[in-house]
Amino acid sequence: MHFAAQAQVPLVVEVLLAAGAAVDTSGRHVKRPLLRAVFCSQGEGATIRLCWRPVPTLTETTAMA
Numbered sequence: 001m002h003f004a005a006q007a008q009v010p011l012v013v014e015v016l017l018a019a020g021a022a023v024d025t026s027g028r029h030v031k032r033p034l035l036r037a038v039f040c041s042q043g044e045g046a047t048i049r050l051c052w053r054p055v056p057t058l059t060e061t062t063a064m065a
Contacts, residue, residue, distance in 0.1 A: 001051075005033035010046040013037075023051045 001021045004012040013033075017023070023033050034051040041048055 001033045002036055005037040005047055005051055006040045008037070008040055008042070008044055008047050010050055013047055013050045017050065 001013065001016050001023060004016060032051075034048070037047040037051045
């Protein structure tokens with residue numbers, strides 16, 4: 001996921017997400033895929049949008065239970 005986000009390859013990010021890859025894992029240098037996507041975006045936002053997963057609020061979490 002980290003390399004796909006850094007390389008700005010939205011199709012690979014989509015495939016990895018569909019396969020259950022986590023976007024909130026950190027790599028060796030504690031850069032999450034979202035941060036890699038942002039820093040390497042060069043104005044393109046497709047990969048950023050795919051890696052962006054809002055954290056559920058407490059209300060949303062308790063409503064799902």
